[in-house]
Amino acid sequence: MTALRRLFPEPEEVEAEALFADVDFAALAPAGRPYVVVNMVSSTDGRATLEGKTKLLSSDADRAVFHALRTAVDAVMVGTGTLRAEHYGRMVRDERRREIRRERGLEPEPLAIVCSRTGDFPDDIPLFTDPEARVFTHVGPAPGEAVRRAHTEHGVRSVLLEGGPTLNAAMLADRMVDELFLTVAPLLAGGAAPLTILSDGHPTPLELRWALEGDGALFLRYAVTGSG
Numbered sequence: 001m002t003a004l005r006r007l008f009p010e011p012e013e014v015e016a017e018a019l020f021a022d023v024d025f026a027a028l029a030p031a032g033r034p035y036v037v038v039n040m041v042s043s044t045d046g047r048a049t050l051e052g053k054t055k056l057l058s059s060d061a062d063r064a065v066f067h068a069l070r071t072a073v074d075a076v077m078v079g080t081g082t083l084r085a086e087h088y089g090r091m092v093r094d095e096r097r098r099e100i101r102r103e104r105g106l107e108p109e110p111l112a113i114v115c116s117r118t119g120d121f122p123d124d125i126p127l128f129t130d131p132e133a134r135v136f137t138h139v140g141p142a143p144g145e146a147v148r149r150a151h152t153e154h155g156v157r158s159v160l161l162e163g164g165p166t167l168n169a170a171m172l173a174d175r176m177v178d179e180l181f182l183t184v185a186p187l188l189a190g191g192a193a194p195l196t197i198l199s200d201g202h203p204t205p206l207e208l209r210w211a212l213e214g215d216g217a218l219f220l221r222y223a224v225t226g227s228g
């Protein structure tokens with residue numbers, strides 16, 4: 001178990017694995033589309049990658065929160081740039097987490113929603129070659145349409161968006177993002193013109209829901225006000 005300290009709203013000790021035990025994202029879904037939460041990690045100076053990947057920004061506590069989120073949703077959505085950079089496999093391999101999903105009434109393996117403007121999917125990565133993966137591909141300019149299709153065609157009611165910055169920006173522009181989970185890693189990455197968690201967009205107000213600490217990182221949960 002991975003211990004975290006809640007700093008806001010009420011100070012308390014919490015376990016990362018149990019963070020979402022009482023959170024039903026699907027129940028929060030508005031009519032006609034799933035509830036969508038984004039999970040990203042950044043350095044303290046706002047960088048979304050180090051050496052082109054997220055690994056050096058992550059920690060045991062961050063990985064525990066990352067997997068706890070995957071355990072709580074119907075589908076995980078990711079852009080082709082991130083699939084390639086992070087060499088994605090299927091989403092939930094750990095049998096204990098698959099059992100927790102079954103107990104929550106979810107499929108043991110979340111649906112992977114992958115969208116592309118061009119249809120150039122990285123077919124050679126494990127996500128596409130593993131027969132146990134569940135993959136839903138969508139080709140088109142609006143990722144919100146992919147999410148709506150996953151809702152009507154596969155009954156998806158909750159989506160975890162794992163980036164990257166380009167897809168995040170497009171989903172925000174489509175007003176399809178309800179919450180942001182942001183890990184702030186205890187590290188100054190340095191360097192000019194960093195890639196941030198959003199490649200584009202406009203100022204978007206957020207409302208702080210909780211703040212936790214673990215391994216020296218901050219785990220911030222925000223509501224995105226004004227989603228559609």
Ligand SMILES: NC(=O)c1ccc[n+]([C@@H]2O[C@H](COP(=O)([O-])OP(=O)(O)OC[C@H]3O[C@@H](n4cnc5c(N)ncnc54)[C@H](OP(=O)(O)O)[C@@H]3O)[C@@H](O)[C@H]2O)c1
Nearest residue numbers: 040041079081082085116117118141163164165166167170
């Ligand atoms: N810090 C973090 O938490 C975090 C999380 C994820 C990724 N990353 C990092 O981010 C980098 C990748 O970022 P990225 O922005 O290039 O990748 P991305 O957002 O994962 O993927 C971009 C691709 O997604 C598709 N896409 C984007 N917008 C779309 C739209 N409006 N409609 C349909 N498809 C759309 C396009 O695919 P096609 O080209 O196939 O048309 C586009 O090239 C990697 O280095 C990764 O490590 C960091």
